[in-house]
Amino acid sequence: MEVTARRVKRGWMNLKVVQIVEDTWDCKTFFMEDLEEGGRTWDYWAGQYLTIRYDDVAEKPLVRSYTMSSSPRQVANCAVTVKRVEGGLISNWMCDNIKVGTVLRARGPIGKFIYEQDKDKAHLVMVAAGSGVTPFISIMREYQDRLGQSGSPQKMTLVVSYRSRKDLILWRDIEEIARHPGCQVFVSLSRDNDAPSTFYQGRLSMDSLNGMLNSSVDFTNATFMSCGPQAIMDMAKSFAQMKGVPDSQIKTESFES
């Protein structure tokens, strides 16, 4: 399969924000439509991102990348979910200043951090922390109703780590995904000792990954994807390697440029 957008847009798009959802205390989801396409959304593969350009925030134009947290099949409008980074210029500017009606200049979709039907194995295992969950929500929403069908994985497992229950980014999507047969979700909280036992407690580790995945994953038939801080991606990679998963079946995407 060639990894290209289904409908390539050339140059910069004008994307109008049509809805804003307060996802958590430090994270918002912005739904957008393409002004030139009469409200129609643009095409993309679940897991791809946009490059957004900001001309008026600083002296010089700035660009930042944001992954679609929506899936191409799920909703009419595309969405990006932005988490405030402490001291971060654009993430805070977006959360503080963007209103319904704001027009953003964006280029894309871009990226190969997607499910590739002719290369990937039947079981997609995704390991994320914090805002690194965005590509996986897109991917899981995209394939959750088609598991086992041509062009889709057979099974999907998400392991996601947050700090506490107040940091559960895209939680409504996660709860819905977890109800789908063939989709499995493990949520780990690194700093929330009073959380109910449905959550794993403590930082993700090789041991906790083993506890979650060892009995439910056939590692000879799994593709690992990981997104989040470097330490989480390194650990997911080491874990998969320890289980004999070849490097060709391990993919990572860094959000830090």
Ligand SMILES: Cc1cc2nc3c(=O)[nH]c(=O)nc-3n(C[C@H](O)[C@H](O)[C@H](O)COP(=O)(O)OP(=O)(O)OC[C@H]3O[C@@H](n4cnc5c(N)ncnc54)[C@H](O)[C@@H]3O)c2cc1C
């Ligand atoms: C392919 C790709 C996809 C991305 N998708 C998303 C997404 O879906 N949602 C989302 O919220 N972010 C995403 N990001 C990160 C986003 O592009 C910005 O880097 C982030 O919002 C910080 O920008 P800023 O201008 O606020 O911070 P800056 O002003 O650029 O940086 C301020 C400080 O924060 C540090 N920093 C920069 N980025 C991060 C980060 N991601 N985590 C922790 N510290 C950081 C910098 O080193 C610096 O010290 C993605 C990045 C890439 C490369």
